[in-house]
Amino acid sequence: MPNINQYAVPTTYYRGGTSKAIFFHEHVLPPPGPQRDRLLKRAIGSPDPLQLDGMGGSKAVTSKIAIVKSSTRPDADVDYTFAQVGVADDFIGYDANCGNISAAVGPFAIDEGLVKYRPGRSMDPKVKTQEVRIYNTGTRKVLSAHVPITEKGCFESEGTQAIAGVPGTGSPILMDYRSTIGAWLSRGLLPTGNITDTLTVAGNDIQVTICDMANLCVFANAKDFNITGHESAADLTANSDWQTRTQELLGKAAVLVGLTKDWQA
CATH class of the missing domain: 3.10.310.10 (Diaminopimelate Epimerase; Chain A, domain 1)
Structure with a gap:
């Protein structure tokens, strides 16, 4: 039944x-x-x-x-x-x-x-x-x-x-x-208006590009995160320093485009 x-x-x-x-x-x-x-x-x-x-x-x-x-x-x-x-x-x-x-x-x-x-x-x-x-x-x-x-x-x-x-x-x-293009913020491909912006991550200034195309994406150089760009997903998951830095990167990029006022929120 x-x-x-x-x-x-x-x-x-x-x-x-x-x-x-x-x-x-x-x-x-x-x-x-x-x-x-x-x-x-x-x-x-x-x-x-x-x-x-x-x-x-x-x-x-x-x-x-x-x-x-x-x-x-x-x-x-x-x-x-x-x-x-x-x-x-x-x-x-x-x-x-x-x-x-x-x-x-x-x-x-x-x-x-x-x-x-x-x-x-x-x-x-x-x-x-x-x-x-x-x-x-x-x-x-x-x-x-x-x-x-x-x-x-x-x-x-x-x-x-x-x-x-x-x-x-x-x-x-x-x-x-x-x-x-502009799906998230309706400000075009480059929501900050700049090809590159400077964010401070782990005390160091790094150059990034923020794009709004389908989803918001932040592009940065692998060397600024002490990696080569050829690591496996498992290696990155186990890399606590990389995870901490990328979380700070994303949080501060969110502040820059106006999604939040506190990057740690």
């Missing part, structure tokens, strides 16, 4: 880039609000450091959700809401985007029949692709995915493309983020 306190919600699990997410059609979820938040956090298994009671993988890169529906916008095929769910923290946020998960929205939309065929671009003229225009609700910007497809019009996952951090190979999905 089924448990009347439980009900089924259809979903799909996709990897995009170096992240994974649970994908939902928006119509199967409660409307935005506390009930939707509770359902999504339960699906991931949060708050719990191990996320044992859900589909999360106990890391930020696997604690993500995508909500997709057909779009009524003339410049988009689908609307896509990205949700970052806390792992041990009881948190869910919808006001940003994830470039990795964005790469999986096109394949989901194609295989779920949410979009009509529009020819896409490809690095290999022998590979047929389909363009999917994606409106991200968090940044309120449109981005495009050029997705390899089979002769039957389904997503072609097989290929020879390799990316750092992911074993094996797959098909290349080309992403176009040109329309996402």
